[in-house]
Amino acid sequence: xxxxxxxxxxxxxxxxxxxxxxxxxxxxxxxxSPPLSRQISMDAQTLTARLKESxxxxxxxxxxxxxxxxxxxxxxxxxxxxxxxxxxxVPCMGxxxxxxxxxxxxxxxxxxxxxxxxxxxxxxxxxxxxxxxxREELGQLITLEQGKPFQEAMGEVTYGANFIEFFAExxxxxxxDIIPSPLADRRLFVLKQPVGxxxxxxPWNFPLAMITRKVGPAxxxxxxxxxxxxxxxxxxxxxxxxLALQAGIPPGAVNVVMGNSSDIGDTLxxxxxxxxxxxxxxxxxxxxxxxxxxxxxxxxxxxLGGNAPCIVFDDADVDVAVKGALGAKFRNSGxxxxxxxxxxxxxxxxxxxxxxxxxxxxxxxxxxxxxxGVTQGPLINEAALHKVESFVQDALSKGAKVLLGxxxxxxxxxxxxxxxxxxxxxxxxxxxxxxxxxxxxxxxxRTEDEAIHIANDTNAGLAAYIFTNNVQRSWRVxxxxxxxxxxxxxxxxxxxxxxxxxxxxxxxxxxxxxxxxDEYLEMKYVCLGNMMGN
Ligand code: SIN
Numbered sequence: 452x453x454x455x456x457x458x459x460x461x462x463x464x465x466x467x468x469x470x471x472x473x474x475x476x477x478x479x480x481x482x483x484s485p486p487l488s489r490q491i492s493m494d495a496q497t498l499t500a501r502l503k504e505s506x507x508x509x510x511x512x513x514x515x516x517x518x519x520x521x522x523x524x525x526x527x528x529x530x531x532x533x534x535x536x537x538x539x540x541v542p543c544m545g546x547x548x549x550x551x552x553x554x555x556x557x558x559x560x561x562x563x564x565x566x567x568x569x570x571x572x573x574x575x576x577x578x579x580x581x582x583x584x585x586r587e588e589l590g591q592l593i594t595l596e597q598g599k600p601f602q603e604a605m606g607e608v609t610y611g612a613n614f615i616e617f618f619a620e621x622x623x624x625x626x627x628d629i630i631p632s633p634l635a636d637r638r639l640f641v642l643k644q645p646v647g648x649x650x651x652x653x654p655w656n657f658p659l660a661m662i663t664r665k666v667g668p669a670x671x672x673x674x675x676x677x678x679x680x681x682x683x684x685x686x687x688x689x690x691x692x693x694l695a696l697q698a699g700i701p702p703g704a705v706n707v708v709m710g711n712s713s714d715i716g717d718t719l720x721x722x723x724x725x726x727x728x729x730x731x732x733x734x735x736x737x738x739x740x741x742x743x744x745x746x747x748x749x750x751x752x753x754x755l756g757g758n759a760p761c762i763v764f765d766d767a768d769v770d771v772a773v774k775g776a777l778g779a780k781f782r783n784s785g786x787x788x789x790x791x792x793x794x795x796x797x798x799x800x801x802x803x804x805x806x807x808x809x810x811x812x813x814x815x816x817x818x819x820x821x822x823x824g825v826t827q828g829p830l831i832n833e834a835a836l837h838k839v840e841s842f843v844q845d846a847l848s849k850g851a852k853v854l855l856g857x858x859x860x861x862x863x864x865x866x867x868x869x870x871x872x873x874x875x876x877x878x879x880x881x882x883x884x885x886x887x888x889x890x891x892x893x894x895x896x897r898t899e900d901e902a903i904h905i906a907n908d909t910n911a912g913l914a915a916y917i918f919t920n921n922v923q924r925s926w927r928v929x930x931x932x933x934x935x936x937x938x939x940x941x942x943x944x945x946x947x948x949x950x951x952x953x954x955x956x957x958x959x960x961x962x963x964x965x966x967x968x969d970e971y972l973e974m975k976y977v978c979l980g981n982m983m984g985n
Contacts, residue, residue: 495531498591498821499538507588509689510539512709514548515555516702522547527682527710532598532829532865533819541685544710549677549718552706556648556675557724559703564645564673568622575619575671578698582612582663582691589659589690594820596684597658598828598865599783601820611660611691613947614963618667621968625672638979643972645673646750647726650719652679652740654732655831656786658687661731664951665752666705668968674727675704677719683831685709716740723747727971730754731788734911734956741959752960752970754788754952756885757913760906761791761942762928764899765799767918771940773807776891779916779942781815781869784827785889786835788957789914789936789945793875793882795894795905805873805893809855812891815869817860829865830888839867839888845880846872846892854893877905885911899924903931912955916942935961 502508511518520526521542528537542548563571582589586608593604628641651665662678669676680688688707695705708715719725720743727750730740734755744751761779763772779791796804820828830836836859843857856870867889875882875892882892896902906915915934919925929937935953938944945951950961960970 495534495536495538495595498595502588502591502595505585505588507585507690507693508539508592508686509693510541511689512542512544512548512552513689513692513696513705513707514552515558515706516696519548521545521710525710529596529683529686530832531595532683532831533821535864538595538686541682541689541709544708545714546718548710549679549708549715550722552677552708553648553650553719553722553724555703556677556706559701560645560647560673560675563670563675563701563704566673568625568671571671571673572619572622574698574700575615575622575667578695578700579612579615579619581694581698582608582615582659585690585694586612589687592687592690593658593684594828596686597655598820598831600825600828603783603826603828604820607657607660610945610947611657611663614660614663614667617947617963618671618968621668621965622671624965625968625972636981636983638982640977640979642975642977643672644975645669646971646973647674648722648724649674649676649727649729649971650679650725651676652716652719652728652730652732653681653688655681655683656783656788657731658684659691661754662688662691664947664962664967665729665731668962669729669971670700670704672968672971674971675706677706677708677725679708679712679715679719682709682712717743720744720746720749725749727751729960729962729970737958750970752952752962753958754960754962755913755956755958756911757788757790757953757957758792758883758885758909758911759789759914759916759934760902760932761794761916762896762902762906762918763794763796763800763804764902764917764919764921764924765797766920766924767800767804768920768940769800769803769807772804772918773811775916775918775938775940775942776808777811777942779914779938780891781812781827781889782943784830784867786831786887788885790885790887791891791916791942792885793894793905794891795896795902797902798895798897801893801895805854805871808891808893809871812855812869812871815889817866817869818862827869827889829862830867831865833865835887836865836867839886839890842881842884842886842888843870843872843890846875849876849879851875851879851881851892856890877908883909899928903928907931907933910956911953913953913957914938914944 526540590605856868860866
């Protein structure tokens, strides 16, 4: 396997990062990458051995600050989605280990929550520094276990670390309130206090950033956490936890368990000591967690599936729309909750856009994420590929046309050709549900009202994108869209400084930004009486 030299990729990532906060995780498909003049040949085994030597490839879970196997010795294999090879095995844990992780987090909460905000902030800052110092190894782990191109993986490390930096700063700004009292001898206050132990259940598509987006604000305000990463991508989580320990975050404040999802989930839900569940993943699982959390009346934050419309109006700048739609659709090979799932194009610009967009998609290079020039990695597994195939078949059987791609890539297994479908209709499966793969369906519309109707005709409400040069229209349509996030003439909008989350069945609560920390806080009203001292 020819892979990009880590050092050279760092350089190209710096080149991207120099473009500002929104570019940290741009897929390099439309970034002008500098030439990679030095390459090294390294097979996956050598890379794995090096990562082990660095201490960042861990094969045990973290309970109360100690690395631990499953109590019954069971393991699960972690695969490289590009090759199918086993990278390593990790513990297959269940209820008993989860109970111990919760107890550790509960004990650690007593002291962590009592530390000053300044002290917690310093620990988080140190963790951020270590994440950045080990960006290369973390990027390699992400590409190994998740498959995204190495340069994009490095972008995720920056994106993920930024949540820790942001909440290190925000730790110092958890203000309460003084309320003017209606009675002369009383004084009324609001205190903000950490909720307690948090169960954080995270997905495979962003093995680092979806953890830091939850754990950053939780630790900042004094909560402790039990993380359950996806069993497909536990290695990045374990490496991040190792760096948290190195940063001096006390044992038990961050715990990581993995294995049997339903046993771990049920144990987190049943425990009265766990006061909050935060989850990123499918809407179906989110609904189960929400129902399960009701038994102990826990706080819940859910970041669930989307069905993002990307509306291109006749008055759009075609180049801007193509670039934006490309980023919104093909980031992480279409495997994000905010990926454009339906590209809805006005009839006057449809042909022009479809041609320019298909041409741009044709330039995307598919392959192993470590190979130079690759911008589209594999899908996470063969089941994901079969889902994409079945959605495309459904669309074609109902009258959609293949403008580009439309089949499994010659690399086979988990690789699908970047695909553009034309003449897609709202009733097709691909318009109703998230395809979570590199397929861009184009739908046609006539009027602004029709576009808004098509866009809102779904239970999902996470991200939406619009492309127009008409300022009044951009406001009108933004306000009419039933979505938590709207990109106007922009396809990559996620950043640690802005609130991320959906409406309708796309979730509850917001992550990131100054609002994200509220999800981990309780408000306590305090009334002081007899204040005039008579
Ligand atoms: C997700 O796919 O759930 C997260 C995407 C993002 O943070 O931009």
